[in-house]
Amino acid sequence: MPSLKLALLAAAGAAFGATLHARASPQAYASSGDGTYKLSPVAAPVRGAGSPGSNSTWKLSINDQSSGYKQTVxxxxxxxxxxxxxxxxxxxxxxxxxxxxxxxxxxxxxxxxxxxxxxxxxxxxxxxxxxxxxxxxxxxxxxxxxxxxxxxxxxxxxxxxxxxxxxxxxxxxxxxxxxxxxxxxxxxxxxxxxxxxxxxxxxxxxxxxxxxxxxxxxxxxxxxxxxxxxxxxxxxxxxxxxxxxxxxxxxxxxxxxxxxxxxxxxxxxxxxxxxxxxxxxxxxxxxxxxxxxxxxxxxxxxxxxxxxxxxxxxxxxxxxxxxxxxxxxxxxxxxxxxxxxxxxxxxxxxxxxxxxxxxxxxxxxxxxxxxxxxxxxxxxxxxxxxxxxxxxxxxxxxxxxxxKFIPKGAIVLDGSGSYTYSGGGGIQSVATLNPDGSRTVVIENTFGNAVYVTLTTAGGETWSGLVYANSVVTWVLPAAS
CATH class of the missing domain: 3.20.20.80 (Glycosidases)
Incomplete structure (x- = not known):
C-alpha cells in the first residue's frame, strides 16, 4: 500500500523534525550490520555516568565550545x-x-x-x-x-x-x-x-x-x-x-x-x-x-x-x-x-x-x-x-x-576517544553542533559486543548510553543548557 507507506514516512519525518526543533530530550537511533536495527529508535543516552552493568565501557569527549569548531557540513x-x-x-x-x-x-x-x-x-x-x-x-x-x-x-x-x-x-x-x-x-x-x-x-x-x-x-x-x-x-x-x-x-x-x-x-x-x-x-x-x-x-x-x-x-x-x-x-x-x-x-x-x-x-x-x-x-x-x-x-x-541527523550547516566538533585495535575492532565517533543548538554524536562500534559509552563535553556535560555490537548509533543531544 504505497499511499500508506508514504503517509507513515511523512509522519516519521515530521516527528523527527519536531524532535530536533524541540531540543527538549535526547534521542538515539541505531543501524546494525545484521539488519536488526535500521535507523531504529533505541534507548536514549542519559545524563551522567549511567549504569553500564556488565558491558564493556568506553570514554569519548567532544569540544562543543568555539575552540572546538571545525568545518561546516x-x-x-x-x-x-x-x-x-x-x-x-x-x-x-x-x-x-x-x-x-x-x-x-x-x-x-x-x-x-x-x-x-x-x-x-x-x-x-x-x-x-x-x-x-x-x-x-x-x-x-x-x-x-x-x-x-x-x-x-x-x-x-x-x-x-x-x-x-x-x-x-x-x-x-x-x-x-x-x-x-x-x-x-x-x-x-x-x-x-x-x-x-x-x-x-x-x-x-x-x-x-x-x-x-x-x-x-x-x-x-x-x-x-x-x-x-x-x-x-x-x-x-x-x-x-x-x-x-x-x-x-x-x-x-x-x-x-x-x-x-x-x-x-x-x-x-x-x-x-x-x-x-x-x-x-x-x-x-x-x-x-x-x-x-x-x-x-x-x-x-x-x-x-x-x-x-x-x-x-x-x-x-x-x-x-x-x-x-x-x-x-x-x-x-x-x-x-x-x-x-x-x-x-x-x-x-x-x-x-x-x-x-x-x-x-x-x-x-x-x-x-x-x-x-x-x-x-x-x-x-x-x-x-x-x-x-x-x-x-x-x-x-x-x-x-x-x-538524517547531521543537518546542512552543522559544525563538526573536535573530539577524542576514537580508536581501533590492530585486530580491527574499535570505536569511532564524530560529533556536530547543529544550527538549532542540538548536538549530534555518531558512534561506530565494530566490536562483537555492546559497549557502554560515556561522553563528556567541554561545556561540562556528561552523557552515557549503550552502543550495540557491530552497529552505528547516533545520539541527538539537546542544546546545552
Missing part, C-alpha cells in the same frame, strides 16, 4: 550514474515516488549532496558515449551536441531529486570528453595517447558550458564540477582520460574557468577527484588556478588509505574546502564500509561524503562490458527490475546514520 549522498537512472526508472511510478522520498527527505536519509556522471561511466550500459560523439568526427561548432536519451533521463531524475530536496548540492564529473577532443580520438579502448588534444582546449571548456546549459534547460542547476574523474587513472576498458596536475591547473585557469564565467555560470570547480596518496596533485591545481578553485575532491582507493591526509592538506590550506566524492560499496565490502568512509573524512575536515553508487540492479549493474568497469559495485539501493521492487542495503542505513 554541506551534506551526504551518492553518485547518480546511468545505472542508477535506468534501474530507478524500471520501478512503477508509485514505488519510485516512495523511494525518492526515502532518499531525499527527512522521512528517510535526507541526502543533500549528489554527484552525477557527465555522460557515461563504467556504470553505464553499452555503448560508452558522451554528449557530442558525432561519429568520432571533430565537431568544433558543437552542432551534434545532445544529451541523448540517457543524458535527458539523468537530468530529469536530478530535477525530481531537487524538487524534493531544495538544499541539494549537485556535483558533475566526466569520465571522458568526446573522443575527437583527445589525442587517441576515442572515448575508451586504449591507454595510448589517452590525453586531451590541446588544439581543442577551448572546445573542452565549451563542452562544460553546453552541458550546464542543457541541464539548466531541464530545471537542473549544477553547483560544481570536476574536469575529470580520476585524472591519474588511464584504463582501456572504460571511459578515462589522463590529465597531469599542472595541465589540470592550466586548463581550469586558462580555459574552463573563464568559459564558465563568460557564459554567466557561477558553477564551482573542484580539483582532483582522485585518491589521497597524491596530495601534490590538488596542491598544484590550487597553486595554478586559485582564482577558480577553492575545493578538493578525494577518493578512497589509495593503498592503505588514510583520511588523515585531509587534515595534513587542511593544515597547509586552511581556507580550502574538502569532500570525499567517491568510495564504493559492494557485496564484498564490510557492513561498516559506508560508515567508515563517511566518518573518516568528517573527522579530517571534509564537508561531505559520497558513495559509489546510489542504485544498481541485483547484478550490480548495468555496467559496461569491458575489463575495466566495476562489476561488483552495489548501490545503496538495489532494484529488482523484474519485480519492480527495491531494497535499501546496509550501506544506505550506515550513511543515513549521519545524513
Amino acid at each position: 554541506n551534506g551526504f549522498g551518492a553518485a547518480v550514474t546511468d545505472a542508477t537512472v535506468a534501474v530507478f526508472n524500471a520501478l512503477p511510478a508509485d514505488k519510485l515516488t516512495t523511494l525518492l522520498q526515502e532518499l531525499m527527505t527527512d522521512a528517510g536519509a535526507n541526502f543533500k549532496l549528489m554527484r552525477h556522471t557527465i555522460a557515461s561511466s563504467d556504470l553505464s550500459a553499452d555503448p560508452a558515449y558522451t554528449y557530442d560523439d558525432n561519429g568520432g568526427n571533430v565537431d568544433t561548432s558543437f552542432s551534434s551536441f545532445n544529451l541523448g536519451d540517457r543524458g535527458t533521463a539523468m537530468a530529469e531524475l536530478l530535477a525530481k531529486m531537487k524538487s524534493l530536496q531544495p538544499d541539494l548540492t549537485i556535483l558533475g564529473s566526466p569520465w571522458s570528453p568526446p573522443g575527437w577532443m583527445k589525442l587517441n580520438g576515442v572515448i575508451d579502448g586504449t591507454t595510448v595517447n589517452n590525453n586531451l588534444n590541446h588544439a581543442y582546449a577551448s572546445q573542452f571548456a565549451q563542452y562544460f558550458v553546453k552541458y550546464l546549459q542543457a541541464y539548466q534547460s531541464h530545471g537542473v542547476t549544477i553547483d560544481a564540477i570536476t574536469i575529470q574523474n580520476e585524472p591519474l587513472n588511464s584504463q582501456a576498458g572504460m571511459p578515462t582520460m589522463y590529465v597531469y596536475a599542472d595541465e589540470s591547473g592550466n586548463l581550469i585557469q586558462q580555459n574552463v574557468g573563464p568559459a564558465l564565467r563568460a557564459a554567466g555560470f557561477n558553477t564551482a570547480i573542484w580539483a582532483y577527484d582522485h585518491n589521497t596518496d597524491v596530495p601534490s596533485y590538488p596542491q598544484t591545481v590550487l597553486n595554478e588556478a586559485s582564482e577558480y578553485v577553492n575545493t578538493v575532491a578525494w577518493h578512497c582507493y589509495a593503498p592503505n588509505n588514510n583520511w588523515g591526509a585531509l587534515t595534513t592538506f587542511h593544515n597547509s590550506n586552511p581556507n580550502v574546502d574538502q569532500y570525499m566524492t567517491e568510495c564504493w560499496t559492494s557485496t564484498t565490502t564490510a557492513w561498516n564500509q559506508a560508515a567508515d568512509f563517511t566518518m573518516g573524512p568528517l573527522q579530517n575536515w571534509a564537508k561531505g561524503a559520497l558513495a559509489w553508487t546510489l542504485g544498481t540492479d541485483k547484478s550490480e549493474g548495468p555496467h559496461l562490458s569491458g575489463s575495466g568497469p566495476c562489476t561488483t559495485c552495489r548501490g545503496l539501493v538495489t532494484i529488482d527490475t523484474s519485480a519492480g521492487t527495491y531494497n535499501l542495503e546496509v550501506d544506505y542505513y550506515m550513511m543515513a546514520q549521519f545524513s
Whole structure:
C-alpha cells in the first residue's frame, strides 16, 4: 500500500523534525550490520555516568565550545550514474515516488549532496558515449551536441531529486570528453595517447558550458564540477582520460574557468577527484588556478588509505574546502564500509561524503562490458527490475546514520576517544553542533559486543548510553543548557 507507506514516512519525518526543533530530550537511533536495527529508535543516552552493568565501557569527549569548531557540513549522498537512472526508472511510478522520498527527505536519509556522471561511466550500459560523439568526427561548432536519451533521463531524475530536496548540492564529473577532443580520438579502448588534444582546449571548456546549459534547460542547476574523474587513472576498458596536475591547473585557469564565467555560470570547480596518496596533485591545481578553485575532491582507493591526509592538506590550506566524492560499496565490502568512509573524512575536515553508487540492479549493474568497469559495485539501493521492487542495503542505513541527523550547516566538533585495535575492532565517533543548538554524536562500534559509552563535553556535560555490537548509533543531544 504505497499511499500508506508514504503517509507513515511523512509522519516519521515530521516527528523527527519536531524532535530536533524541540531540543527538549535526547534521542538515539541505531543501524546494525545484521539488519536488526535500521535507523531504529533505541534507548536514549542519559545524563551522567549511567549504569553500564556488565558491558564493556568506553570514554569519548567532544569540544562543543568555539575552540572546538571545525568545518561546516554541506551534506551526504551518492553518485547518480546511468545505472542508477535506468534501474530507478524500471520501478512503477508509485514505488519510485516512495523511494525518492526515502532518499531525499527527512522521512528517510535526507541526502543533500549528489554527484552525477557527465555522460557515461563504467556504470553505464553499452555503448560508452558522451554528449557530442558525432561519429568520432571533430565537431568544433558543437552542432551534434545532445544529451541523448540517457543524458535527458539523468537530468530529469536530478530535477525530481531537487524538487524534493531544495538544499541539494549537485556535483558533475566526466569520465571522458568526446573522443575527437583527445589525442587517441576515442572515448575508451586504449591507454595510448589517452590525453586531451590541446588544439581543442577551448572546445573542452565549451563542452562544460553546453552541458550546464542543457541541464539548466531541464530545471537542473549544477553547483560544481570536476574536469575529470580520476585524472591519474588511464584504463582501456572504460571511459578515462589522463590529465597531469599542472595541465589540470592550466586548463581550469586558462580555459574552463573563464568559459564558465563568460557564459554567466557561477558553477564551482573542484580539483582532483582522485585518491589521497597524491596530495601534490590538488596542491598544484590550487597553486595554478586559485582564482577558480577553492575545493578538493578525494577518493578512497589509495593503498592503505588514510583520511588523515585531509587534515595534513587542511593544515597547509586552511581556507580550502574538502569532500570525499567517491568510495564504493559492494557485496564484498564490510557492513561498516559506508560508515567508515563517511566518518573518516568528517573527522579530517571534509564537508561531505559520497558513495559509489546510489542504485544498481541485483547484478550490480548495468555496467559496461569491458575489463575495466566495476562489476561488483552495489548501490545503496538495489532494484529488482523484474519485480519492480527495491531494497535499501546496509550501506544506505550506515550513511543515513549521519545524513538524517547531521543537518546542512552543522559544525563538526573536535573530539577524542576514537580508536581501533590492530585486530580491527574499535570505536569511532564524530560529533556536530547543529544550527538549532542540538548536538549530534555518531558512534561506530565494530566490536562483537555492546559497549557502554560515556561522553563528556567541554561545556561540562556528561552523557552515557549503550552502543550495540557491530552497529552505528547516533545520539541527538539537546542544546546545552
